[in-house]
Ligand code: KG4
């Protein structure tokens with residue numbers, strides 16, 4: 017089985033070719049950092065326009081990398097939401113056009129399902145069920161992944177997502193955009209216990225998250241500490257919250273023998289190390305996808321498409337793009 021995947025829901029345009037037996041034959045990606053950097057965040061109109069320009073050449077390049085033609089593809093998977101609606105429409109309409117022209121089935125993929133199933137692309141031994149900490153720019157959730165299309169949400173954020181907190185902190189500290197990697201780099205030269213910062217919801221019974229208060233505390237401390245110490249202390253506070261909340265979820269999900277982390281924030285090495293330690297302390301296996309598969313990409317969309325297609329699922333060509341689409 018060969019699946020073409022398309023991703024365009026935020027600020028990465030991407031195309032990939034993935035097989036049903038987990039081979040990534042091609043994965044192409046065009047970031048838009050330079051276009052958004054002057055505004056300190058993603059501007060939806062600029063993003064949508066950039067996706068229009070980048071996507072078709074990326075599809076051609078990915079097909080050439082894999083040495084295949086569209087005729088050899090079994091299905092086309094495109095992100096249909098959630099995300100910035102202009103961008104989602106670009107990828108979904110492109111997927112529909114290719115599917116229609118080549119006479120191939122379309123699989124409309126939920127971007128969150130792409131993140132949720134991506135660890136199964138890199139780890140063939142990862143079976144269901146598993147406890148997933150999904151930490152990205154738009155989401156912060158704990159999910160019990162019971163099967164393809166079967167996700168039980170145990171917790172979510174009551175305000176900001178973890179990646180959003182990294183991005184806002186980077187902006188406050190003048191570290192630029194995108195914020196997560198910049199904060200991680202600055203944190204490497206700082207003291208994680210220098211700045212007293214809150215751990216919102218730590219110890220709460222329900223495993224929900226909250227990061228807005230942490231960001232406000234960083235804003236109040238900006239004058240008094242270095243960007244390095246603030247970055248390190250902020251990152252430590254986020255990690256303490258993620259570990260505490262995930263520990264709470266592990267307790268209510270004994271059937272999950274594996275703890276999995278996915279999404280852009282999972283690219284942070286301190287976050288990965290802390291969660292690995294938590295899993296080991298609780299006798300659970302730990303799985304995190306390689307860094308390139310954590311941040312947005314089309315291989316995870318192709319793979320989620322492959323999993324859905326293998327389960328007999330495809331979608332009509334009039335399926336709408338959805339800005340909001342809970343798993
Ligand atoms: O999954 P993703 O690429 O896009 C969304 O679906 O949101 O996640 C992007 C988020 C951004 O907030 C970015 O700052 C964060 O992931 N991120 C990181 C790191 N790399 C990306 N956060 C912390 N440390 C990193 N190394």
Ligand code: ZN
Nearest residue numbers: 127131152312
């Ligand atoms: Zn994402």
